[in-house]
Amino acid sequence: MKDKEKDPLENVRAFLKGFFGAFKQNSTEYLEFELRELENVFALTLMGAFVGIPSPPTTLVIRVLPHMTRELYVMQRRAVDMDDVLGELAGMFEIT
Amino acid sequence: MREFFLPKKGYRVVFFIGKGGVGKTTSSAAAATALAERGYRTLVVSLDPAHNLGDVLMVKLKDKPKKIAENLYAAELDMEKLIKTYLKHLEESMKHTYRYLTVINLEKYFEVLSYSPGIEEYATLEAVREILVKGDEWDVIIFDTPPTGLTLRVLALPRISLIWADKLIEIRKAILERRAAIANIHGEQEFVVGDERVKLPTKEEEDAVMRELKKYREEVAFVEGVITNPRKTSVVAVMNPEMLPLYETERARESLRKFHVPFNMIVMNKVLELKGEIPELRAKLETQEMVLREVGRKFPGVEMVKIPVFAEEPRGLERLRELGGIIVEG
Numbered sequence: 001m002k003d004k005e006k007d008p009l010e011n012v013r014a015f016l017k018g019f020f021g022a023f024k025q026n027s028t029e030y031l032e033f034e035l036r037e038l039e040n041v042f043a044l045t046l047m048g049a050f051v052g053i054p055s056p057p058t059t060l061v062i063r064v065l066p067h068m069t070r071e072l073y074v075m076q077r078r079a080v081d082m083d084d085v086l087g088e089l090a091g092m093f094e095i096t
Numbered sequence: 097m098r099e100f101f102l103p104k105k106g107y108r109v110v111f112f113i114g115k116g117g118v119g120k121t122t123s124s125a126a127a128a129t130a131l132a133e134r135g136y137r138t139l140v141v142s143l144d145p146a147h148n149l150g151d152v153l154m155v156k157l158k159d160k161p162k163k164i165a166e167n168l169y170a171a172e173l174d175m176e177k178l179i180k181t182y183l184k185h186l187e188e189s190m191k192h193t194y195r196y197l198t199v200i201n202l203e204k205y206f207e208v209l210s211y212s213p214g215i216e217e218y219a220t221l222e223a224v225r226e227i228l229v230k231g232d233e234w235d236v237i238i239f240d241t242p243p244t245g246l247t248l249r250v251l252a253l254p255r256i257s258l259i260w261a262d263k264l265i266e267i268r269k270a271i272l273e274r275r276a277a278i279a280n281i282h283g284e285q286e287f288v289v290g291d292e293r294v295k296l297p298t299k300e301e302e303d304a305v306m307r308e309l310k311k312y313r314e315e316v317a318f319v320e321g322v323i324t325n326p327r328k329t330s331v332v333a334v335m336n337p338e339m340l341p342l343y344e345t346e347r348a349r350e351s352l353r354k355f356h357v358p359f360n361m362i363v364m365n366k367v368l369e370l371k372g373e374i375p376e377l378r379a380k381l382e383t384q385e386m387v388l389r390e391v392g393r394k395f396p397g398v399e400m401v402k403i404p405v406f407a408e409e410p411r412g413l414e415r416l417r418e419l420g421g422i423i424v425e426g
Contacts, residue, residue: 028278035274042267056260057253059218060312062183064264067304070287070296 036074043068043075098399100330100360101131101424107231109239109322111251112363113348114334115341116243119365119403120144122410123334123423124240125152125170129413130420132168136235139169141227143220143250144242147172154412165413169234179219220250221257225319244344248351254320255355261313268306272298326358332423334363337384346394361399362391363423368405 046064048055055061102108112124121142128140139161142149149172150157153164159177161169224239231237241247276298279285285296297303323329333348335341345362352359368384370377391400401423410419 024281028281031274031278035271035278038267038271038274042264042271045264045267056264057218057257058215059222060257060260060264060309063312064305064308067308069289070294071305073287073289 036078039071039074040078043071047072047075097134098361098424100326100358101127101236103136103235104327105325106328107234108236109228109231109329110236111239111241111247111329111331112334113241113244113247113331115336115344118334118336118341119363120334121148121152121240122416122419123332123363123365123403124238125149126410126416126420127332127423128170128236128238128420129165129168129416130424131236131238132165133417133420134424135167137167137169137233138236138238139171139227139234140238140240141170142172142240143175143223143247144240145175145216146242149240152411152416173220173223175216175219175223178223179215214249217246217249217253220246221253221319224250225315228319228322231322244348248348251323251357252351252355254316254323257316258313258320261309261316265306265309265313268303268309269300272300272303272306324356324358329358330360331357332361332363333359334365336366337364337368337387339383339387342387342390342394345391349395349398359398361401362395363401363403364388364391365403366405367402 045053046056046061046068100108101110110124110127112120112127114120121144124140128138132138140149141161142157147157149170153170155162155164155170157170157172159171159174161171164170220242227237241250275285275296279296279298285298287294287296300306331352333345335345349359367388368377368381370381388402403419403422406415410416
């Protein structure tokens, strides 16, 4: 009996969780975009020699590179998505 | 004894710079021999890829300091070997780290790196740093350097590297701040590569990249601290009484001033002194006169020592000691 009485509350809780979850997601969307851009810039700066921009001291680059899996991954993803930057921005600002 | 050859705070570092072929190696070997003779534990190191320090000292040298005489040690650094071992070690550690990433053709990147502009300067700086870290083993460390252009870039590197390190630390901080903000809302973030899950660091002390950046900054700041300290470092320019070395010495002085590296003395090498008149050499002697006058005018406050042209090249300890005496004595 008790379990049945509890049900509506649980539904409310689940609803609220989903509701706030959506807010949470929205709240970090810009931050995540900014973070991705910064990670991309960081990797690009270090691998500048590839695209012809002045690179930081080579010693520094080769010391930091082994720890940069994440940033290089992001840089590669950004390069792939490059043709649709406007699309991504439009999606983020809900311009359809 | 000239002040700037003497160890004041711990050890003394002396760079002999100058155009190719003016006699840097001979002068530095001579100064080292004279200092060793006066009781200072002296190390003379050749950073020039085209070594001839061993030829001047008439011994075969390697990259580890070799005892030449009482208090005198010498070494020739093998830049090519340094660069190769450095990149090889790195390539292996990176191949391991990036076994999931096929995006970047690492071998190609390393090919680029080993020929990348500046790699020689970085390797030279790294070698200089390693010697300076163990500087307390010596009273005086004398560097026989490659021709001016490369040396000036090496001496400028610490400052430039500091600027880069600071910029990268700034971006890294911004990245970590954003990661921390996201982790505050969503909890710990993970990054999945292949079948490995890695926690994304949000704090400076747990981020390997930040740790490397800060360590590098510290190392470079140490070299910068030594080479800009007039109580530790002196630069001696070697030149011949000709116009081109004069222009080059002037430019060197400007660059050194810009990077706050002390410039102390000019060794005017191969000065021709004739007893009789030789018409064929008149033009050369006139240029020599003019250059000597100009040096006096353009480098006020910088000491100059004149070394005459010797009938034969000064090689071997005995001749070097004599020549070194002229350089280090006041």
